[in-house]
Amino acid sequence: MSENSSEQQFVTFSLGEEVFAVPVAVVREILDHEDAFKIPHGPDYLLGLRDVRGQGVPVIDLRLKLGMTATIKTPHTRILVMDIPLANRSLAVGVVADKVFEVIPFQLKDIEQAPDIGVQWRSDYIHGVVRREQGFVVIIDLARLFSGEEVALDVTPSRKFATA
Template sequence: MAAPQSESQFVTFSLGSEIFAVPVGVVREILDHEEAFKIPHGPDYLLGLRDVRGQGVPVVDLRLRLGMTKTEKTPHTRILVLDICIGEKQLTLGLVADRVYEVTPFRKDEIEGAPDIGVSWRSDYIAGVVRRNGSFVVIVDLARLFSDSGDVLGGLGRPVPQVA
């Protein structure tokens, strides 16, 4: 029997045909998608603000944040409201996902590091990769993805284009 510390719980979700996961402990709630209040001059991935139980929460199109195509809203589109600790600060934000699947455990010995392709690339947002059902699940390191690098919500180590 495995020790409880040998596995962690994750919420799995999709962006297109790719499956991603975040630790269940950072997920405050999962909401149906609603249009956000637009914020002028924000980066393209910042969709705006949404009221979540009296708190204005920035909503991010994670597909755009990761360099993918913009999310097309469907009946399955959801917003994961997350509380992310970045240093001494707690950041609350909503991530748009094409579909949210389940809470699932991953054993620590199943989690591989980001793939090495022989050249430097922006993979620091990948906390790990898990093989599952003949495919892969990418575990997102939210603190690195949204750490401060000079733009509104932080970056992947590269400048984020600003709206003119």
């Protein structure tokens, strides 16, 4: 087994044509897509709640959260249920992915910083990118993505962003 300091396991998935990854350690399970119980007045990316083994878990359309077009459900659409470590707690959230590919190890030395160029999503949510033969894999910084202005998901007041 590889040393933890040189390699980390990730779950890869697609949003449209782009490939993203999250650490396998935060993924609780991967579920088939089912419509969520709608929550009135939530942000557009909050699809609602889903019962996951007796726990109400908010379901997020990650495409909308990242500034992309809304997910169109297909037979490949999945929900990654994750426990995301935040400051002093863990946030349970379901994230909709167009397709889940695999669990894959990335060498930490191969994870590059995100280039500072114009992209569809805010680059501070990108932990890094990994080059592969078929393109790049974007590793999402989940703590940054789900902290700050997410008052619908997080009861802790935001200190980082002003509300618009």
